[in-house]
Amino acid sequence: MKSFILFFILFSLWLLMSGHYNVLIVSLGIISCAFCVYVAKRGKLIDDEGLPIFFMPRLLNYLIWLFKEILKSNLSTAKVIINGKVEPETFTVKTSQVTDVAKVTYANSITLTPGTVTTKIQKGVFEVHALNSDFGNEVRTSEMDKKVTWLEGKK
């Protein structure tokens, strides 16, 4: 089942990237995608971590929210750089996700929003560096943590 989904994703990527729809090119695409799926299956790469399809139904909603956050924090980072009011702080936050993929998604989301960077990761704890106490408070309210746990959908 998951192999078919992977094949579908790979093949649609092939069609979008090539732009030629001859019989020869499309059949070459089918052969190479099937070979990739075979190699991935032989290497036991097709599991929840390699192909996190349990994200898919809620992913678009989350991405729109994340873009909004990125825009907002871009503006405030620009303000901080121009003002020069830099008071960096380092702290730790707990994470409430179950799977590793969701934890990586949470850490990447923290790093993607300018003003906060994940510097170290241990089992259920992230060490976060923030440019300012405003950015730090935004992470400590753990709104993003709840969003990612909702995106994961295991609780």
Place this chain on the structure above:
Amino acid sequence: MELILDIFTSICFFIGSLSIIIGACGLIKLPDVFSRIHAAGMIDTGGTAFFILGMIFQTGWSLITVKLILIGVFIFFTSPVTSHVTANLARQKNILPVGKKIGKIL
């Protein structure tokens, strides 16, 4: 119609260049490695996002649009990894960030 699209493209390019310039200023101005990563993150997200949006206004609906969006997606997924690797390496070399530390640090 083309004039409107050109104006949108110019606005997007203007915002993108502005955020890249501010990010570059931050790279020079901020005190230590960890703070400078924030400025680099601003270039990665704000700059590239607005530039790609401006280019999408020029291409319209075609396969090139899909390719531009894919470039954006790949930058979107890889740039936090490089930021995190930089920060994590600095921490492993026992470089402590400037500023206050709240609670126990890993």
